[in-house]
Amino acid sequence: MNLKKLIALPAIPLLAISMAACGSEEKPSKDAVASGLKTLLSAELESYGADVSSLIDDSVYTCVADEIYDDISAAGLKAIAEANTEAEVFESGDQQKIEEALTQCATSSVQSGQ
Numbered sequence: 001m002n003l004k005k006l007i008a009l010p011a012i013p014l015l016a017i018s019m020a021a022c023g024s025e026e027k028p029s030k031d032a033v034a035s036g037l038k039t040l041l042s043a044e045l046e047s048y049g050a051d052v053s054s055l056i057d058d059s060v061y062t063c064v065a066d067e068i069y070d071d072i073s074a075a076g077l078k079a080i081a082e083a084n085t086e087a088e089v090f091e092s093g094d095q096q097k098i099e100e101a102l103t104q105c106a107t108s109s110v111q112s113g114q
Contacts, residue, residue, distance in 0.1 A: 027074045032081035034058070034065040039083040041102075055110055063105035064098070071097050 028036075038061045045056055069077065072094055079087035080098075 025074045025078065027069070027077050028081035030062070030065045030069055033069065033077050034061040036081040036083045037061045037064055040080070040085065056106060057109065060102070060105045060109045063108070064101045067101035067105065068097055 038058065041056070041061075072080070073089065073091055075087070075089035076091065076094055078084075079089050
């Protein structure tokens with residue numbers, strides 16, 4: 001083993017520790033994201049009347065959580081799970097991804113219910 005490799009060996013654990021510290025925070029569960037979506041959207045849907053809010057069931061929120069889970073940052077998912085409307089953690093395009101997933105999942109739910 002040459003000298004450069006021997007010198008680099010002690011640095012490997014330090015590099016791993018520093019990279020872990022810089023890593024993203026842990027994502028909440030998909031169930032927590034779905035629950036947060038329900039909390040965030042229920043009041044809005046109820047303002048449109050019982051007919052509209054009754055069209056959206058838990059499967060829609062689960063579907064949306066599944067659709068956005070890999071596309072939204074951990075901080076964004078955490079804000080959704082906590083129903084935190086004040087969080088400024090969303091990245092460009094996140095709202096569009098959420099709206100597209102909601103439209104797709106709600107449409108699928110309504111069509112399958114007919």
